[in-house]
Amino acid sequence: MASIRIRSRRDGSTYTAILWREDGKQTSMSFDDHAAAIRFKQHLEQAGPDKARAILGVVDTPTHVETITTWCDAYITGLTGVEEATRNRYRAYVTRDLATIGATPLFAVDEQLIAGWVNTMQADGASGKTIANKHGFLAGALKVAVRRGLLPANPCENTRLPSHDREEMCFLTVDEFAELRDAMTERWRPLATFLVTTGCRFSEATALQVGDVNVAAGTIRISRAWKYTGNAVEKLGGPKSRKSRRTINIPPQALEAMGDLSDRKRTELVFTTQRDTRVKAQLFHNKAWRPALSKAGLNGKRPRPHDLRHTCASWMIAAGVPLPVIQAHFGHESITTTIGTYGHLDRSSSEAASAAIGAALQGI
Structure with missing residues (x-):
């Protein structure tokens, strides 16, 4: 761990010293530019003294050097097939979360630097x-940087990330759902019933238009679904994935929950507020x-609204x-997601597999 000291010269001017231990000895480096000293300290702690000195030498050279920040900015600009909300989220990563290592030249990025950033x-x-x-x-x-020959290997490839538990799903019985629905005011019951009987995502159900319904x-x-743009604004766009565009059969209770659609325009939202605006x-x-x-x-x-889908x-x-x-039915891109x-929950398949083995071994 490096430390920082503000020191004075005889002429009254000040400079910033960065101190650290290297090979068992106290070592220091002085900077007239305090911001440069801070950057050196960050590189020192995240990449080690040799890499920090190499970075310092390159950054001080007046030629263009590709850094993590400049490369990531170019990577985001070149992405195709992504929502604007995704681009905005990635730009926030670069501005906010990669700030401590963003000035690092691309050639200097290694596993140690990435591990320090994660830690x-x-x-x-x-x-x-x-x-x-x-x-x-x-x-x-960085995978793209490797493909373009800017890095010999991806330093993120072998990072051991902190474990994270998926938020526990909550499954309701039919009676429990009925209790929850009946505790709502009359105007909200149809939407809750529609969500649990169709398994639609909330963003899909509230984007449903009259023309999307075939009653017969x-x-x-x-x-379509409501999509966040990353700027506190939502707009209509495609659903979550390619396979989320789907036609599904729905039970009579879901049709009933939508009410009489016969006199409504095809482009009207099925579920709206009392002011005929979308339900957020x-x-x-x-x-x-x-x-x-x-x-x-x-x-x-304590279920969440999304637990009606589950x-x-x-x-x-x-x-x-x-x-x-x-x-x-649920629009999962892969069966792996469903499984x-x-x-x-699919105990019947496991029971059938167990019974098949048992039957095969009968009589021996």
Whole structure:
């Protein structure tokens, strides 16, 4: 760990000294520029003295040097097929979260520097999931740098990240859902019923338009969802992934929850506020969800609105619906997502596998 000292010369001027121990000896370096001293200290602690001195020599040279910041900025600009909200989030990573190592020349980035950056985020209280997201962004940027010959290998590849537990899902029984729904005021019950009977994401359900509903066939077409732009604004866009664009069958209770659509325009939102505007997640949480939770017992459970989606999946699995059908219904990009999320609920398949082995071994 390096330390910093502000010292005075005989002529009254001051300079900044950085002190550290190297090979068992006290070592120091002085700077007239305090900001340069701070940067050197950061590089010293994250990459070691040799790399810090090399970085200092390159940065002091008046030629252009590709740094983590300049490379990541170019990487973000060159991304294709991503939402503007994603670009804005990545730019925030560069400005806020990579600031301590951003001035590091690309050639000087190594596993030790990345490990120091990760450890700093963890020491500052960042969650495992947050660290994984930010590390994943940097790993992607440096992967492109490797492909273009700017780095011999990706220094993020072998980083051991802090563990993070996935937020526990909450599954409601039919009776528990009924208790929760009945604790809501009348105007919010249809949306809650629609969410649990279709398994739609909240952003999909509240983007559903009248023209997306085929009452005769008992289906809905999910082709849009509300998307965050990263600037506290939401806009209509495509759903979460390619396979999230889907047509699904829905039960009579879901059709009933949408009300009479016959006299409504095809472009109108199915679910709206009393002012005919879209239902925002925060509004639903404040006006419907939270008050209902305070009234309903639910055997001590504290579900989130998204748990209505999980509850729908659990009811399907209990009824014997195969996981690939659930994958298509829920719009998961891969069956791996479905199995990883809900596979533990599918006891019937495990029981069938066990019974098959038992039957094969009968008589021996």
